[in-house]
Amino acid sequence: MKIAIYPGTFDPITNGHLDIIERAAQLFDKVIVTVAVNSSKTPMFTTEERLQLVRAAVKEKKIGNVSAEAFSGLLVEFAQKKKAAVLIRGLRAVSDFEYEFQMALMNRKLAPKITTVFLMPHEKYTYLNSSIVREIARLNGNFRDFVPPSVYKTMKKKLTT
Ligand code: COA
Secondary structure, eight states: EEEEEEEHHHHHHHOHHHHHHHHHHHHHSSEEEEEESSSSSOOOOOOHHHHHHHHHHHHHTOOOEEEEEEEEEOOOHHHHHHHHEEEEEOSHHHHHHHHHHHHHHHHHHHHHHOOOEEEOOOOGGTTOOOHHHHHHTTTOOOOOGOOOOOOOOOHHHHHHH
16 A cells, blocks of 8 residues: 655645645555644744645545645654655746755655655646745735635635624
8 A cells, every 4th residue: 555645834725736746655555634723924824724624625526545744843753654755746847956956865864765756746836835825815916726625615714803
């Protein structure tokens, strides 16, 4: 059974993340989307909200072999606990490379048996990230095309209450 972990902040999950999840789900028996609790970022959504949004998005897409869990601490330790041999990261553009390269090599140093696999989302998502979506939403712009329908609804509600 090949288990892969897809870690991130997911504040919130975007269509770009979902594209990576769909690709990973075709390659591995089980994919665990892991929502970082102790991220250095100050998220708009709580960990529980981010988890629920990931679960709703995966359900909408009817992807069966994907689950979502929160994690804190070292990513490789979480992966070992879950018996995952693979870490998935998305590469959108060359600008992602340096940070991802450093993280992949450090994770390999910490846990040599765990391999980082990079997947490329569809090119229509290369300019997307969660902060840009949050900014457009806060400024009342149209962000419907960038996030799953459940995320769109929840963000709209959050920003009007
Ligand atoms: N589509 C759209 N956006 C994408 C994307 C895709 N396919 N892939 C990445 N992004 C965006 C994210 O939305 C995020 O945008 P934001 O900065 O505007 O919020 C940005 O790219 C990168 O974020 P993300 O992929 O969520 O990763 P992260 O950098 O927030 O998370 C962790 C990094 C949590 C995986 C990492 O810090 C970690 O492993 N922490 C645990 C502690 C640890 O083990 N540290 C040692 C690591 S060597």
